[in-house]
Amino acid sequence: MxxxxxxxxxxxxxxxxxxxxxxxxxxxxxxxxxxxxxxxxxxxxxxxxxxxxxxxxxxxxxxxxxxxxxxxxxxxxxxxxxxxxxxxxxxxxxxxxxxxxxxxxxxxxxxxxxxxxxxxxxxxxxxxxxxTRPAIGTIFPTASQPVLVLDVGANVDCAAEELVQFARIGTVYARALLGRDTPAVGLLSIGEEPEKGNLAVKEAHQRLLGAGVHFIGNVEGRDLPKGRCDRGPIDVVVCDGFTGNILLKFYEGIGPMLIGMVSKVAGLDAREIAGSLKELDVDEYGGAPLLxxxxxxxxxxxxxxxxxxxxxxxxxxxxxxxxxxxxxxxxxxxxxxxxxxxxxxx
Missing domain, CATH: 3.40.718.10 (Isopropylmalate Dehydrogenase)
Structure with a gap:
């Protein structure tokens, strides 16, 4: 109960x-x-x-x-x-x-x-x-399986160690609520190479290699809609709250845009399309835990x-x-x- x-x-x-x-x-x-x-x-x-x-x-x-x-x-x-x-x-x-x-x-x-x-x-x-800080974890729909992204707004600036902490708590969330046995963790950056990104991201990359999580390296924004990168599926994406919140708001606008475009091209009722694309409806996910x-x-x-x-x-x-x-x-x-x-x- x-x-x-x-x-x-x-x-x-x-x-x-x-x-x-x-x-x-x-x-x-x-x-x-x-x-x-x-x-x-x-x-x-x-x-x-x-x-x-x-x-x-x-x-x-x-x-x-x-x-x-x-x-x-x-x-x-x-x-x-x-x-x-x-x-x-x-x-x-x-x-x-x-x-x-x-x-x-x-x-x-x-x-x-x-x-x-x-x-x-x-x-x-x-x-x-x-x-040292909590993180807001939000589920993002993808073409394959939902991905947990954190932080999406609790912390505008993050040190490298805090990004590592997010990876650890995100791994637990993915196991407990998403049923992923060995969650793959990606670090959001501007390129997959370890030397890409700002100072915090580059340092976090090195620390994550020995952090005891299944770290698959840097991932890019284009990997999120697919739910995978060239190293395999992604379960958890780690970033600072400034970047994550921008990404979240962008994602929230994608669903209505796609539904409107398909409705216009196919001549179908937008509500009918929305019903068949429930994964793009932000209301389906309800809320995000403060992890x-x-x-x-x-x-x-x-x-x-x-x-x-x-x-x-x-x-x-x-x-x-x-x-x-x-x-x-x-x-x-x-x-x-x-x-x-x-x-x-x-």
Whole structure:
């Protein structure tokens, strides 16, 4: 049984999208799972009543697996991350993450302020020993199999050692959630040669050779849509958050563009094409885990639809049930025992 806390006040379409997504998730999940809607009780109850009456009457039976946790404050998208901890300690985001930290919930999902969620997760959940920064890992569709890319926005600048850390935690994610036995790790660069890239990338390349991961060398942007390079399939791609976020936003624009082009050329309804190209729909992947913190914190896009929230809850459940967070700590302890001995968590 898992208990997932959902930020009912987070996102551009809150509270409707998070609440509708929670209802849809409960309709699809096994009956022993429970969802907590964290936020302003009166607002949540009113929205629940409307949704169950007008759109989701068939899901009325899941209501007893849905509880409300009062959190009177709301972190706005324009708030600075520090507000999450100092100015709005009773916000839906802080209260939800605190429930995970205290063991009262097994995971947290939010489409709210990403910077605030990162800050609250770092302080309340803390990093695994041996890590200096967390990373946001996102699944990218490819022509072959999905690829995990990290970091896609948590860290604008990264040192070489931090890129190596991302490779280690990405390897655990690919095993636990993607089912890859020996994940192949590529380092995103401007060429496959070891001497290509900026100083951090070139140093990271050398360090990854002895990092205890299946490192296949540098990969280029053109390799990602294929899901493979000339050395074989790729499971994990490592980069700094500045590069990764640009890549992510580019990817998000590719699907609608391709669907529009095919629709125009073939004379077909764009919705019909979109239905057959589900892998290009960003809502299919729902949310991305903040990897490296000692708890499951799922970050969803601010414009997440109910479908995206439903799928983000599914990601949270898989992350919890797979023991991914504990496995990351175990693998880090194996690869960097000195960090565990000195207790260098931040």
């Amino acid at each position: 898992a208990r997932i806390a959902v930020d009912a006040m987070g996102g551009d379409f809150a509270p409707r999208a998070p609440i509708a997504g929670a209802l849809q998730a409960l309709g699809a999940l096994a009956p022993d799972h429970h969802i907590e809607l964290v936020g302003q009780t009166a607002v949540i109850e009113a929205e629940l009543e409307t949704l169950l009456r007008d759109e989701f009457a068939a899901l009325a039976h899941v209501r007893d697996r849905l509880s409300i946790v009062e959190a009177p404050e709301v972190i706005e998208m324009t708030d600075k991350p520090s507000v999450a901890l100092r100015g709005k300690t009773n916000s839906s985001m802080v209260v939800g993450i605190k429930r995970v930290a205290e063991g009262r919930a097994h995971a947290f999902v939010s489409a709210g302020n990403t910077g605030a969620q990162m800050a609250a997760s770092l302080v309340l959940l803390k990093l695994h020993p041996g890590l 490296g913190v000692r708890g499951v914190s799922i970050i969803s896009h601010g414009k997440s639809s109910p479908k995206a929230i439903k799928n983000a809850i599914a990601v949270a459940l898989r992350a919890y049930e797979s023991g991914m967070t504990e496995e990351i700590g175990h693998r880090l302890a194996e690869s960097m025992p000195q960090a565990l001995a000195t207790g260098s968590a931040t």
